[in-house]
Amino acid sequence: MIKHLLKSLLTRRVPGQLVIQMTDHCNAQCPQCGMRVTAPFSRTTLAVDEIKRIIDAAAARGVQAISFTGGEPFLFLDALVELLRHAGAAGVAFTRTGTNGFLFQGADKPSFLGRISRIAERLAATPLRNLWISMDSAEPGVHERMRGFGGVVRGIERALPVFHDHGIYPSVNLGLNRNMGGALTRRLLAQPHAEDPERLHQVFCDAVRRFYRSVIDLGFTLVNTCYPMSIDVQQVQAGLSAVYGATATGDIVRFSQLEKAQLYRALMNTIPQFRSKIRIFSPLCAVYALHREHANDGEAGYPCRGGRDFFYIDAKDGHTYPCGYRGNEDLGRFWKPAPSPEAVITDCRRCDWECFRDPSELFGPLDQALSHPCELGLKLLQHPRFFNLWRQDLRYYAACDFFDGRKAPRTAALSRFS
Ligand code: SF4
Numbered sequence: 001m002i003k004h005l006l007k008s009l010l011t012r013r014v015p016g017q018l019v020i021q022m023t024d025h026c027n028a029q030c031p032q033c034g035m036r037v038t039a040p041f042s043r044t045t046l047a048v049d050e051i052k053r054i055i056d057a058a059a060a061r062g063v064q065a066i067s068f069t070g071g072e073p074f075l076f077l078d079a080l081v082e083l084l085r086h087a088g089a090a091g092v093a094f095t096r097t098g099t100n101g102f103l104f105q106g107a108d109k110p111s112f113l114g115r116i117s118r119i120a121e122r123l124a125a126t127p128l129r130n131l132w133i134s135m136d137s138a139e140p141g142v143h144e145r146m147r148g149f150g151g152v153v154r155g156i157e158r159a160l161p162v163f164h165d166h167g168i169y170p171s172v173n174l175g176l177n178r179n180m181g182g183a184l185t186r187r188l189l190a191q192p193h194a195e196d197p198e199r200l201h202q203v204f205c206d207a208v209r210r211f212y213r214s215v216i217d218l219g220f221t222l223v224n225t226c227y228p229m230s231i232d233v234q235q236v237q238a239g240l241s242a243v244y245g246a247t248a249t250g251d252i253v254r255f256s257q258l259e260k261a262q263l264y265r266a267l268m269n270t271i272p273q274f275r276s277k278i279r280i281f282s283p284l285c286a287v288y289a290l291h292r293e294h295a296n297d298g299e300a301g302y303p304c305r306g307g308r309d310f311f312y313i314d315a316k317d318g319h320t321y322p323c324g325y326r327g328n329e330d331l332g333r334f335w336k337p338a339p340s341p342e343a344v345i346t347d348c349r350r351c352d353w354e355c356f357r358d359p360s361e362l363f364g365p366l367d368q369a370l371s372h373p374c375e376l377g378l379k380l381l382q383h384p385r386f387f388n389l390w391r392q393d394l395r396y397y398a399a400c401d402f403f404d405g406r407k408a409p410r411t412a413a414l415s416r417f418s
């Protein structure tokens with residue numbers, strides 16, 4: 001990671017990122033997602049050769065991080081393995097992919113461990129850096145009902161040591177939703193007094209704590225948080241149009257602005273309590289910036305890099321978009337020339353998509369130091385808390401080996417954050 005940061009300094013560019021939706025086929029029933037198995041739309045999977053061409057163009061443009069998403073990428077494991085290898089050979093340093101967990105059903109069958117071991121072995125032979133496994137709730141039953149995969153949490157618990165033995169440390173991915181702390185969270189949020197900001201904050205703190213405790217008990221060593229993947233009327237009026245099918249309108253992932261402000265505040269207050277126990281990717285500086293935006297407290301952080309050096313490829317047409325939410329801006333084939341700098345929007349903060357917002361905040365100060373150092377000095381004076389959290393994040397990231405999912409946690413380094 002240090003090598004890549006130095007390269008950024010020398011080339012005066014932050015590392016680019018590409019999210020490739022290789023398929024919109026999915027076998028899960030998640031109520032929070034437009035791609036659930038019961039959603040009636042015509043499904044597409046991009047051809048392997050087409051994705052390889054995109055990867056080659058990305059590598060030539062200096063993209064250093066590629067995420068293969070879905071739908072459910074593990075429905076196409078052979079293609080996924082081939083693409084991970086291809087990205088590594090093309091020089092892309094950071095590759096990640098994930099699963100909704102369907103693989104982990106049938107934990108009590110005699111063949112279970114052998115089957116998981118074969119999958120882990122295949123992935124371990126690729127340069128895959130991070131593997132995520134989605135989980136929606138601290139309560140196994142709630143998660144399994146949301147996904148439609150009975151018994152899957154027990155399967156994850158049995159599978160994790162197998163992955164660890166193969167040198168793969170999966171990250172649990174929590175998409176923030178009203179069930180995250182269990183059914184109780186949803187009930188509490190539905191109560192009339194839930195409009196009270198302090199009450200909301202408490203409910204969210206309890207929910208996040210319950211979630212972190214549950215995944216530590218399952219054996220996870222890494223955790224990430226996806227911020228609510230819904231857009232409201234104001235965001236649509238501001239020009240957003242979801243192209244990524246994971247964006248949803250269901251109540252389960254819709255939060256009012258007041259709720260979002262308290263949700264991000266709860267994350268800010270809860271993450272530090274768990275940083276020594278599990279490697280938590282969510283940067284405090286980004287969560288702080290989002291809290292301020294939703295609390296109408298002004299902008300503290302940095303605009304999103306979506307459409308500048310971060311892009312999204314959609315499965316339905318293989319076209320490039322600035323991100324999963326700017327579906328009105330079809331940029332065509334990725335291997336065609338990049339948009340001219342004048343045509344690029346450089347100050348977007350219109351949604352909370354974690355995949356783009358978190359790294360944008362982390363790289364923001366570095367980018368500004370390279371491009372506008374005097375403005376950075378001014379910003380430091382205006383937003384000392386943001387920079388204080390950013391420095392804490394960097395120290396923590398170093399202790400976490402920059403979330404290298406191929407490395408075991410370093411307990412002694414993490415203990416400094418207790
Ligand atoms: S959230 Fe993921 S697993 Fe669930 S339906 Fe959507 S694509 Fe499938």
Ligand code: SF4
Nearest residue numbers: 304306323348350351
């Ligand atoms: S903030 Fe980023 S992810 Fe969200 S709409 Fe803007 S460019 Fe897209």
